[in-house]
Amino acid sequence: MEFEAVIGLEIHIELNCATKMFCDCPNRPGDEPNLNTCPTCLWLPGAMPRLSEQALEKAALLCLGLGAELQPRSAFDQKVYYYPDLPKGYQLSQAHLPLSRGGGLDIIDENGAAKRMRIHHIHMEEDVAKLVHEMEGRVPVSLVDFNRAGTPLVEIVTEPDLRTPYEAMEFLKALRTQVRSVGSSECNLENGTMRADANISIRPRGTTQMSTKVEVKNMNSIRHVGDAIAYEISRQTAAVQAGEAVLLHTRLWDPDKKVTLPMRAKFEGPCVPDPCVPVLELSEEWIETMRARLPEMPSVKAGRFSRRYGLTDDEALSLIADPEVARYFEVVAEEGVAPRTVMHWLITQLVPAVKERRQELAGSRVTPARFAALLRMLAKDEINASAAREVLVSMFDSNEAPEAIVGVRGFEQISDLDALDALIDKVIGEQPGAVADFRGGEEKALGFLVGRVMRASGGKANPKVIRGLLADRLGEAKP
Secondary structure, eight states, rough: OOEEEEOOOOOEEEEEOSSSSSSSSSSTTTTSTOOOOOTTTTTTTTOOOOOHHHHHHHHHHHHHHHTEEEOSEEEOOEEEEEOOTTSSSSEEOOOSOOSSEOEEEEEOOOSSSEEEEEEEEEEEEEOEEEEEEEETTTTEEEEEESSSSSEEEEEEOSSOOOOOOHHHHHHHHHHHHHHHHHTTTTOOOOTEEEEEEEEEEETTTTOOOOOOOOEEOOOOOHHHHHHHHHHHHHHHHHHTTOOOOOOOOEEEEEETTTTTEEEEOOOOOOOOEEEESSOEOOOOHHHHHHHHHHHHHOOHHHHHHHHHHHOOHHHOOOHHHHHHHHHHHHHTTTTTOOHHHHHHHIIIIIIIHHHEEEEEESSSSOHHHHHHHHHHHHHTSSSSSHHHHHHHHHHTTTSSSSHHHHHHHHHOBOOHHHHHHHHHHHHHHOOOOHHHHHHHTOTTTHHHHHHHHHHHHHTTTOHHHHHHHHHHHHHTTTO
């Protein structure tokens, strides 16, 4: 029997608010443990939660950006759990009346077809504390860091529309781009500002039955989400084919062993209305005010980039995936630099260099104006690509103009024909074997000779001019 998977995702996204959801403690989970706490997020008796207006606004923008419908009334419940990272015994969440319903995103599946992935609802909730497991000698101990307790979250619950690991990964990529665009979160699985759980079941292909699902957690990259789903589909398929029942439970993804492992039985505690947080009533006027704050959305921006800058769809999508990169590109492209040159150097050189230094693109010394100046020198053949890469590295440590760095470091490109002819004569005399190979029809020998001339020039020669001169010189000498 042939099976197909039925997959739904539950995605927790940490909102980038200045404070926690129900108190004024700083929202900085990376600080020293238990530094950002108060009676409310420590859940001391008598402390009263107060909902952050900024958290509500950022959550509303996120919902609208995903095409969801904000509900006129939403409310918080006490969602009961009995875990040590939740000592008050419940989590404030919107189990019964979520902030929004509906919405969704379009993806392209493995066959190149557009497919709509629907969202069931989006609700707000507070994050729990963080458990830290250590050893004291031979004794294992678990410590609790309350910095994360009360961090504002939204949980996005999809419909079970996904069928393959590829679709799940594409949905998460599209979701990340969309949420980043509205400015509500950085959506980074690696540092925990986005966490995805997958509910996976299998059924005979062509049927509509809903089988027992298994929830998989602990996936801290989009690739891990795909790998975990693929493994779980294979595991459940083998179990069913062997006549075994698939049991409702939660599993953990082990990225080292590349397997899912049993974690615990599925526990659904009661949810009761919370009496301390008032019901949220959103007027049509307030909702329209939020809608007016939405920026240009990714699909619209990608289309504009393709039309205005002559980029392919894939090139435009690679740029708009990060709003900061898209803004930087547009500023540099408007400085008179060829858009495709800007895109290539931004994606392959500048962005990796910024990440390597753990900086932000907008805050680095390589401003759009300085980057544009560097690329203009490259376009005018004043420097070659190798020199441009070295100048770019220097720009991170200096506020000097790229032109000044080129002058001080002696990176000016040699394009003088007499000087290049002398270098070519020298290399031809030193490399008779390569010359013979080229004349014998081996085109790659020309690249070797170009490299030798570049080395002889100290990397300052113009490689395009060298290639043309070498080809002419050796072509003329053919018998």
